[in-house]
Amino acid sequence: MQNRSEKIALSKTGILAMWAGWLFGPVAWAAHQNVSYGLTHLLCGAGAKWPFYLATFLALAVVAAAGYVSWWLRQATLEARDTGNHAVAASRGRFVATVGVLICALSGTGILVETIPVLMLDACAGAT
């Protein structure tokens, strides 16, 4: 007898959600990097840095949400591991979800590290 979370983890939606961490973590990091890169040019002379911080906040929010979904599914598949019919799918699902959590952690680290220079440097520094 499957419980609710196990059912979700093994449903079509759950299988798609399993990839959330793989997809949204790196995409949020890449978007943050390139948006920040573009903002550097736009904000030179504007004297405001809040758009950088907004980009960081939004990117971290996406990473956190994707990481949480992956984590939740990882825990849900733990319960399905030992049930005969779904053992293989659960084991594979747990693997995908675990890697998703770790990718989100790495992406979040990247976003935070890339925000450090914003605290230190003016957007006009070195611009030619």
Add this chain to the structure above:
Amino acid sequence: MSVTSNSGQEPIVARTPEEVERLGATWQSPKGFIGWFMPVNQRVIGRRFVLTAFVFFFLAGALGVLMRIQLMSPENDFLSPDLYNQFFTVHGTAMMFLFAIPVMEGIAIYVVPMMVGARDMAFPRLNAFGYYVYLIGGTVFFGSLLLGFAPSAGWFNYVPLAGKEYSPGLGVGIWTTMITFIEVSALTAAVEIIVTILKLRAPGMTLARMPLFVWAALVTAFMIVFAMPAVIASSSMLVLDRQVGTHFFTPETGGQPLLWQHLFWFFGHPEVYIILMPALGIISTIIPVFTQRPIFGYTALVLSLVATGFVGFGLWVHHMFTTGLPQLGMTFFMAASAMIAIPQGIQVFCWIASLWGGRVRFETPLLYVLGFFVIFVAGGITGVMVAVIPFDLQVHDTFFLVAHFHYVLIGGAVFPLIGGIYYWYPKMFGRMMDERLGKISFWLAFIGFNVTFFPMHQLGLEGMPRRIYTYLGELGWGDLNLLATLGSLVLAGGFLLSLFNAVWSLWRGEPAGDDPWGSPTLEWATPSPPPNYNHEYIPIVSGRYPLWERRGQASQPVVTGLRDDRREVLVTSVLDAEPQAVAVMPGPTIWPFISAVAASTGFLGILYHPSFFLVGFFGAAATFTMWFWPRRPWRDD
């Protein structure tokens, strides 16, 4: 579907000798001169990719040695400045485009289907097309050197130097068109590899059970799909600038030279990971075999491969730190460049943990992997150094950079690759390579490499620029350059000894047997060399190390029911590799070769007159039509 699984408990109804013979004949490649242009089997194409890539490797390596001879003493006149420029351009381009990518793809094409329990790649004819495109493109590119009009603007071909004003003649045109052409080959192989891995795995080989080399090949193929279009776009734009008169990169008419650098390096930096990634997969394949225990941290290793694949796309600006970009903008890329050390570090620690306390067999494949550790970590550290903008501003375009990228490319890719060749050679040819020669070749290569490239760090810090054909004696760079040149001869000797070993072992090597190393992956379940169809019965997988798990078992579960008289493969689901269908593969045909010739005519003709594009386009369209024309033997009846 008549395909069924056999649990391994009940005996398989074995094929009669006639049925086995028919199966072999069905997957047979044609013989004879015309037959040479017709095979589509992955092992034939994969072997050709590898052998052709090594031909280019030794040619480009010879150019490297000639450059070192020119630099061994101050004010040497062994090579003229123009010839030296051609040599470093062709050396770099050939090593990157004609050797590194094709050889890694070739190994993947050869090994991956056997590793995942398939009988062929997903699109065999596309595979063949990709090889001929590569062969023609590479031959023309090297031919330009022999005919004296090779490109001389560097492997990165920066504008405006590569523009018509500063590089008149055919050279840069050859570079742009042939590189674009060769990228087409890389893209075809990438598409092949992705579909093969996702849809042709043996039943039971879920994503969590795929061998790490297969994971590496998958990530590499995705990187190729996303990276190559950037360089195809940029080189096409440069062709248009040079041949048609557009102004993408010409600043006096509103173009932007930096656009070339952005586009090129958006491909160029992932490129180095495209080369590195399969090598990481090779290492993760070799270490468990020579310790005879499972790899430590499978999940972490997959994470590292995937993370490297993503982060590798966010570093390209670190090649442009001296171009006058805003400091804050550059620091984002500095952060990402330093951060890529995290997944790489995770991998290295996982490998060390796998070796730690194990009963390690120090045979040649593992020696090359251990050599990788030393060299790649050193190159990685200098990589973090040059990721730091202030340091990069000091050493940019000096020999420090030459040292760094040779440490990561030769240490990170070539050493594991040679280890992989020693490892899979018995499977390819049915004979072992000589162990004593292998060990000698390793030490020659390892010592020669470090003697060649370590002094270059010092030369760079002393200010010796890259891409200079000579230097003044009073600058004091002569001694270290002489040392580097002597080292390059030793390094070349090491690689040539491996080449001799490979050729000599074809006839004199010990017979290998099916599984000489005691490996866990499925390619070793086949005879050596494997039959045309790879696996007589498609195996059913229940773990990450199928051959180890079946030790001691009289029989193992397999899929039965694939026909002998047609090229049938089993199609499985993406996630869990559950059987879905049987696909009939196309057989040998000459049309991929003719299509490649037609496309080549277009690509090369553009250099003569832009209208040749139409010749190539319609020629390729006609030959593709013949290629896809339905033929009775491959219809499903």
